[in-house]
Amino acid sequence: MAADAAETTDAGGDGGETWADVSPEAARRLLLAAVDAFAERGFHATTTRDIAGRAGMSPAALYIHFRTKEELLYQISRVGHERSVRILTEASEVSEDPAERLASAVRTFVRWHAERHTTARVVQYELNALSPEHHEQIVELRRRTGAVMRGILEDGVAAGRFAVPDVPGTALALLSLCIDVARWFNPDGPRSPEQIGELYADLALRMVGAH
Amino acid sequence: MAADAAETTDAGGDGGETWADVSPEAARRLLLAAVDAFAERGFHATTTRDIAGRAGMSPAALYIHFRTKEELLYQISRVGHERSVRILTEASEVSEDPAERLASAVRTFVRWHAERHTTARVVQYELNALSPEHHEQIVELRRRTGAVMRGILEDGVAAGRFAVPDVPGTALALLSLCIDVARWFNPDGPRSPEQIGELYADLALRMVGAH
Numbered sequence: 001m002a003a004d005a006a007e008t009t010d011a012g013g014d015g016g017e018t019w020a021d022v023s024p025e026a027a028r029r030l031l032l033a034a035v036d037a038f039a040e041r042g043f044h045a046t047t048t049r050d051i052a053g054r055a056g057m058s059p060a061a062l063y064i065h066f067r068t069k070e071e072l073l074y075q076i077s078r079v080g081h082e083r084s085v086r087i088l089t090e091a092s093e094v095s096e097d098p099a100e101r102l103a104s105a106v107r108t109f110v111r112w113h114a115e116r117h118t119t120a121r122v123v124q125y126e127l128n129a130l131s132p133e134h135h136e137q138i139v140e141l142r143r144r145t146g147a148v149m150r151g152i153l154e155d156g157v158a159a160g161r162f163a164v165p166d167v168p169g170t171a172l173a174l175l176s177l178c179i180d181v182a183r184w185f186n187p188d189g190p191r192s193p194e195q196i197g198e199l200y201a202d203l204a205l206r207m208v209g210a211h
Numbered sequence: 212m213a214a215d216a217a218e219t220t221d222a223g224g225d226g227g228e229t230w231a232d233v234s235p236e237a238a239r240r241l242l243l244a245a246v247d248a249f250a251e252r253g254f255h256a257t258t259t260r261d262i263a264g265r266a267g268m269s270p271a272a273l274y275i276h277f278r279t280k281e282e283l284l285y286q287i288s289r290v291g292h293e294r295s296v297r298i299l300t301e302a303s304e305v306s307e308d309p310a311e312r313l314a315s316a317v318r319t320f321v322r323w324h325a326e327r328h329t330t331a332r333v334v335q336y337e338l339n340a341l342s343p344e345h346h347e348q349i350v351e352l353r354r355r356t357g358a359v360m361r362g363i364l365e366d367g368v369a370a371g372r373f374a375v376p377d378v379p380g381t382a383l384a385l386l387s388l389c390i391d392v393a394r395w396f397n398p399d400g401p402r403s404p405e406q407i408g409e410l411y412a413d414l415a416l417r418m419v420g421a422h
Contacts, residue, residue: 042253124394125336169402169410172395173388180391183335184383191380199380206417 018083018119022075027065029055031079034072038122043073043129073126074134080116080123081141087112088148098156099210105152106204107197109178113185114193120182149175153208163209174204229294229327233286238276240266242290245283249333254284254340284337285345291327291334292352298323299359309367310421316363317415318408320389324396325404331393360386364419374420385415 022028033054037046048069052062066072091108092101113120130138149171156162164170181196191199233239244265248257259280263273277283302319303312324331341349360382367373375381392407402410 041255043256044252045255121336125332165413166410169407170414173411173414176391176395177384177388180387180394183391184387196380199377200384202376203381203384203418206420207414209417 018079018116022079024065026055026057026061030057030062030065031072031076034069035076035119035122038073038076038126039118043069043122043126048072070129070131070134073122074130074138076119077123077127077130077134077138078141080119081138081145084109084112085141085144085148088145092148092152098152098159098161099205101152102156102162102204102208102210103201105149106174106178107201109175110181110197110200111193113178113180113182114196117182117185120179124179124182145175146171156208156210161210163211170207174207177203229290229330233290235276237266237268237272241268241273241276242283242287245280246287246330246333249284249287249337250329254280254333254337259283281340281342281345284333284340285342285349287330288334288338288341288345288349289352291330292349292356295320295323296352296355296359299356303359303363309363309370309372310416312363313367313373313415313419313421314412316360317385317389318412320386321392321408321411322404324389324391324393325407328393328396331390335390335393356386357382367419367421372421374422381418385418388414 019028019031022031030051034046034051037050037054041050046069048062048066049059051069051072052059055062066075088105088109092105094104095101127135127138146168150167153162153164153167153171157164157167177200181200185193185196230239230242233242241262245257245262248261248265252261257280259273259277260270262280262283263270266273277286299316299320303316305315306312338346338349357379361378364373364375364378364382368375368378388411392411396404396407
């Protein structure tokens with residue numbers, strides 16, 4: 001039981017920080033348990049009974065907070081995407097300088113995907129398990145992420161600081177590079193989230209021909 | 212039945228080409244069916260009965276060719292990784308010029324991950340479902356992929372053509388960029404595999420400071 005609690009508290013590798021705003025406490029515990037279960041076995045192989053058990057609750061107690069397993073996935077995806085849009089937006093507003101804005105956005109987005117790799121994997125890989133209505137809401141949040149990155153590149157090009165022949169394609173590639181960190185990142189590997197963030201910020205400036 | 216056959220024949224979006232060397236025909240059909248099933252529902256939620264049914268066969272007939280569900284996943288991962296190492300290696304040998312080699316490798320690897328996105332997703336996302344022994348074999352194939360990319364960068368640096376402060380990190384980022392195409396690629400989207408390949412080859416040359 002103590003081991004279970006420690007495991008769920010660390011869901012997504014962020015000590016539960018992503019879910020700090022979720023209340024009540026029981027709902028937060030269920031989301032943390034669902035992230036772990038979906039990451040380990042996939043959405044379709046996970047039952048609400050598995051999730052309730054991981055959270056130390058009964059299936060009946062789960063249904064007070066979430067009507068279906070899909071509702072849990074939707075809340076994980078919504079909270080995860082809203083938070084990632086927010087941190088990307090804030091990171092891109094640190095400066096007026098396009099190069100500093102891009103470096104800050106990439107550094108921050110990479111760190112988020114490394115530190116929250118478990119959550120990020122669930123959010124990225126189980127998108128097709130969402131209901132059509134929920135899927136559309138998440139796609140809208142993803143469009144906002146894309147718009148933030150394109151905005152940084154467009155401002156850099158307009159200021160004569162970046163040379164980018166294909167702004168939408170380059171923005172897509174930059175976000176893809178950051179997001180895929182969640183797939184291969186290993187907390188026991190040789191590089192820390194900060195070090196990967198620094199490396200990728202430099203690569204991003206090269207990709208946009210910053211000068 | 213006809214619809215099933217069409218669906219499995221198109222597994223991985225490559226018309227089954229990845230599996231052309233697999234024989235007998237029944238084993239190939241089972242691998243194609245397993246790729247589709249794993250991609251749709253995940254490894255853990257798929258049963259050997261599901262896979263046999265998709266291939267139009269009985270579960271007993273499946274066991275003639277594959278002892279376990281994990282054996283199917285292993286063969287998919289092995290064939291997929293061996294093929295991807297081979298195409299990356301061949302693409303990197305088209306020329307003596309480091310820039311041409313890098314552009315060719317990235318262009319080819321991106322196209323492979325776009326065209327075979329279903330197979331690539333299964334191979335990338337279900338790695339942890341492999342047995343420890345099979346996992347180690349696949350990790351070894353992945354090391355070879357990394358070595359090919361690092362070799363191109365090292366040769367470019369040695370020839371004074373690339374400026375790369377961190378060769379292992381940049382090689383990792385380049386491969387990650389190519390592989391993640393499998394996650395977001397949409398055959399109905401605005402960009403063809405060839406167009407993404409061209410864009411990414413240009414971005415790769417920027418990332419290594421080619422001149």
